[in-house]
Amino acid sequence: MRPRADDTLAQRLARSTSVRSEGAALRTADVAGWLAERARAHHFRVERIPLDALDSWFFAADTGNLHHRTGRFFSVEGLDVSLDEGAIRRWQQPIIRQPEVGILGILAKEFDGVLHFLMQAKMEPGNPNLLQLSPTVQATRSNYTGAHRGTPVKYLEYFTDRSRGLVLTDVLQSEHGSWFYRKSNRNIVVEAVDHVPVDDDFCWLTLGQIGELLRRDNVVNMDARTVLACCPVAPAEPGALHTDAELLSWFTVERSRHDVAVERVPLAGIDEWERGEHSIGRADGRYFRLVAVGVEAGNREVTGWSQPLFEPTSTGVAAFLVRRLAGVPHLLVQAKVEAGFLDTVELAPTVQCTPENWTHLPEPQRPCFLDVVHAADPDRIRYAAVHSEEGGRFLNAESNYLFVEADEAQAPLDPPTGFRWATPGQLNNLAQHGHYLNVQARTLLSCLNAGTVRLDHGV
């Protein structure tokens, strides 16, 4: 018999967040050098190739769907979508289907009473800078059951064998609903009890050190960000605009009220998408392209491969508008429909879109609050950095991530349908459960958990 919750965990995470300039292994200022050294230590080269040059991948004769010859990893299929609201209510698109649940796991351990997290210097073909700081383990089931006949996944046993550590959080979270069909991954943090040998490409960092690195563009990868967002930091808050019960009730209504009809269809012949030699894309250049790359690598589970990637045609924006009510920060969340979600909506940042995709539409049809973000005075921008999405599936998929201060004129306390004010503590509680917060919201919440931005005082 034990207490149901570890009351010291939030304090221990807060302590790790407060250690920002030097950890047990490296000074924060030296991390960039260490990453550069790891990049030099390995041969890793990515080049675009024609779709027909994909090795081990084939377009099925009947459907045109793109599959791996083993039937594993993932496939690219077509999706037909009908919605009941919004500027665009019917479309078809390619979508990645990957029914397997992957593991995104970070190993934690206390050194001198401070929690450190074992981060990996990992190259992914889609990263603009190839190498980023990643979770200890980032693996699909095909990876770790050896479908690609490579070397074993390091540290995997901490996440598959419960006796090796103490679980701090372990939750199934969605990935990008615009690009994945009902994909989710386990987001896990396990605290090791015994000595952990540290491999060359790995380094112990505090939450505060990772928080400092989140100020820079394209250093902390998406997989690390989403796991850190799930850490139960439980910020103390004297109150909120809406009670927890009201917030859940609003979410329940939002999830219930939408009619979203999604059908998987053959990739061949979906409306407005055309196959060229190097890509499948749209004539108007919007949204994204399906492309192919060849990879030469020295430190990966396999030493060379080719694969398809989705390449967005423009840079995204993901921004939370922020207000303080009686001193407590509140974020304006959006219950956003994404076609690939398991269940209609998840909570997204106030603004989440690729502005370029909306310029052909008249102003009133463009995303709410995008103008507020675009017009924000620099001194109202509390956080801005460019982060890329998962480099194993997406090529140069960069977005501007922001926290922007707003006032009643820009962001009223009684916002439009589909929007609601919630505190970081309320969202952190929801992050302990799956399918409440989308992956873009989780990137921004990771910046709060890691102390990159503090919202409890004004500019």
Next chain:
Amino acid sequence: MRPRADDTLAQRLARSTSVRSEGAALRTADVAGWLAERARAHHFRVERIPLDALDSWFFAADTGNLHHRTGRFFSVEGLDVSLDEGAIRRWQQPIIRQPEVGILGILAKEFDGVLHFLMQAKMEPGNPNLLQLSPTVQATRSNYTGAHRGTPVKYLEYFTDRSRGLVLTDVLQSEHGSWFYRKSNRNIVVEAVDHVPVDDDFCWLTLGQIGELLRRDNVVNMDARTVLACCPVAPAEPGALHTDAELLSWFTVERSRHDVAVERVPLAGIDEWERGEHSIGRADGRYFRLVAVGVEAGNREVTGWSQPLFEPTSTGVAAFLVRRLAGVPHLLVQAKVEAGFLDTVELAPTVQCTPENWTHLPEPQRPCFLDVVHAADPDRIRYAAVHSEEGGRFLNAESNYLFVEADEAQAPLDPPTGFRWATPGQLNNLAQHGHYLNVQARTLLSCLNAGTVRLDHGV
């Protein structure tokens, strides 16, 4: 700005649970008489009819699927299921598809400082005794948007207009995964602030009074049971065998580890099911039949209709094995795959099956712990009652619901894969979120919330 949670709510619910023999409106002993009177006050007659005699319903020429002519309410289609474990790994079956989210809402109000719940005496064609105690509102979107051109749904406005009351809980919960394709309903309790006029078929009862009625067979309907299961009673517990984080982690693993492949297929021609004049069923008589009934009614939104129902061919069992660890009751939950779930597994009672469907298989392939329940000494059975499932979709779908005391030999603390010990408090916390607890588990938890059975002391 308000406190995030109403700290007094659990106490107020406990107080309502403690009031068991007499409420503001009726003595508990008089409820049976009131229900009988309500039954007499209305004309309600159900008869079986041939499938071809269904009015306003048709079998589609191409698929054989059964639809309402409006395209609303629900349809009956085919489902093809493949699992990666268990005695039966591949089958086809009819399934009810009803994409709309319904409302199961109970209105609450304090009288003399005690919360009462406005319960409805409601007839449903599938109930063995026709009339049962139901939520204040029990309506599909087709009901309350007037698809059947009947009278308005009483008290609906309390659940659609937030200004009418205070939300105590509001959560999307699954329905039967064996019979419904990804169906969920809003389970809501709203506390009214102003005077509420009480209609003839409605009555205010305390949680304790409803708890007493749950001792009897077929009095409190499924819809009422599942809503009551979601009440945040938050029982005080000094500890648990597994921490909350460990329990969630185990659930995440269970949800991740199963490969469940489910495909909607045409109802016509599914393997082993045959259409007769009065039913679609299996030659071996197992599982259930699709049947049709004609209904004459006086107090419903419409005065007569016919509809299809699923009729199980035998009585089910749903039982929690119980142990007390350091005085804290623990229930043995099962992470159960049901083909119609939105996401692979939900937590079910220790045993949930229809025993008759398993007699053709050798003992080792039958459901775990069924023998323990069957062989239990009467003095180990802490609760036993027969309850039927939703009478708007299921005909005479009765199960024996039980809590059974067990010991280490019968139910070890380290149980087989797929099972885990959890406390009522842990499960009550999970019930505040969707898709953790299946509908059978929620029926049994409603008996704890309403004080029908107390597990904190032995027999």
